[in-house]
Amino acid sequence: MPNKKYPSVVFKERIKSIRLELENYCNETVSLYKKAISLFEKYDQKKADEVVEKSKEMDIYGYEIERSCIRFIAVEQPLASDLLYVESSIRVMSHIKRIAYLCRNIAEACNEIKDIKISEQLKSDVQFMIDYVQIMLTKGFSSFINQDISRAKELAVDDDKVDDLFDSILRQITQLVAQKTDFALGIINLLFLTRYLERIGDRVVQIGDRVVFINTNRRPRIEQLKEEN
């Protein structure tokens, strides 16, 4: 096989098809996220059920993409940079699969949140966090699809904003927990919802890290700095 011309036409077609599959998976995940978070503003049981169903399908679909990546490596034996790309695609897939799963968690949490009474400030902070994570999501996915290092590097900074929002929301929820309330389960689920959002942010940062890793073979410095703080 090493005597054959590298990369072959079939090889190029296959790597293109993996890329398309991943792009499609990213787009479906963004749609799923939008549907899941729409439940925070207005809960709709039918929509929530659809999110749960779709999330299950995405999990199986993600496994299939992963398997086709492994088959590709085994059959085509791609050289260094192509290998690293496919390899990283497998890693990124596991993050995106997890994000799709978190959308399901969000839909389920929203069911418990729908009847609680919370302040306009808290509501608006959660909505801001929802929107911010959505921006990160599309940025993270496009940085991966286009192998755009500079956008990928922005994600760790975006995530600091999400973490700040989380801290502010946590403080407000702590005040609610301190008081007697009729909405205990709703408040707990609001806490979980914001935690899921924060987790999606973290996953997106890891996707960005992966883009940096593929293109430089180095761990992103910003992540190391964040950890040192």
Place this chain on the structure above:
Amino acid sequence: MPNKKYPSVVFKERIKSIRLELENYCNETVSLYKKAISLFEKYDQKKADEVVEKSKEMDIYGYEIERSCIRFIAVEQPLASDLLYVESSIRVMSHIKRIAYLCRNIAEACNEIKDIKISEQLKSDVQFMIDYVQIMLTKGFSSFINQDISRAKELAVDDDKVDDLFDSILRQITQLVAQKTDFALGIINLLFLTRYLERIGDRVVQIGDRVVFINTNRRPRIEQLKEEN
């Protein structure tokens, strides 16, 4: 290269060294977990700081193992089953890295929990969950190290027990949240602690799934069944 005898002596040595690195990483993660959860029973700031530091080191160490796996694939071009093993090791590494990170989260949560007053029942349920997750952890790691499918398959059932414990603890915490309390932040962190434990359980199940996947090239049926429920 395909003309050379496969696998070469160097190859065998290298795959052995990857296996040893992984085994070492697993052992260190179990130690880290034990240290982190000891803080629930008796908080000690010095120990907590050590967990945080160690967790950072583990993250970097995990990255290094992952890179050496990728180099191994690129240089040695292992054939199907060896490739699948190394490939899966990379995936498993990301789960173990995450578990090590969750140990850090646990240590941080324990700092907020240390002064709260909770019922003996709740305390004993949390302790039971802690112990159960530890059993899953050692079982999951040994099923991976020894490629033991039958133990790997047990993990999804073990995880149901952890989920039941989580639900019971959640009910008790919901009651606490409904009342006026002086320990709001502590209660929230107790909630997070149990959520982290539940997340570790999920990760271990995913490691088990991976063991099944490596050895059968199939998604474990039990996982599909769980999702359908």
